[in-house]
Amino acid sequence: MQKLCTKCNFIGKGKHGLFSGNIYFGILEIIVAVIIVVTGERLLQSYAYAAVVAAIVAIAGIINIIDSFSDGRLCSNCGKDKLIPLDSLQADEIIKKNNLSVPEDIES
Structure with missing residues (x-):
């Protein structure tokens, strides 16, 4: 429109x-979320904390990817x-x- x-x-x-609606930044956030989940217990001393942080980062990444297709x-x-x-x-x-x-x- x-x-x-x-x-x-x-x-x-x-x-x-720069960051809003940038598909590459969204993909990077998804990759970071996966890394947090995989190495979460070592990084955050608790898998539950790692899962929460990874979920927040992944949601932000998904929003960026979806936003990249809009005006x-x-x-x-x-x-x-x-x-x-x-x-x-x-x-x-x-x-x-x-x-x-x-x-x-x-x-x-």
């Missing part, structure tokens, strides 16, 4: 930050987290106020 940046009036898709939340132009859906009322007001042109392939 195309979005409008309220800061710089950019129209387009958002991008992800980003940062503006591709200015990098700010000020994107709103292009079909919202606020976007319509900004488009009219600033006399912005929306490309036709985006409108549909």
Whole structure:
């Protein structure tokens, strides 16, 4: 879905930050979770603690992997987290106020 940046009036898709929505970082978190489970008793002196820590890290990794398939939340132009859906009322007001042109392939 195309979005409008309220800061710089950019129209387009958002991008992800360094860690948010990064599939490689998500995979790394899953690998770390497996390592924690395998070596957990040596690292944390208790397998129960290791399992809890590994579960938290694995969940974060899964969320990052899933998030990597969605649109980003940062503006591709200015990098700010000020994107709103292009079909919202606020976007319509900004488009009219600033006399912005929306490309036709985006409108549909």
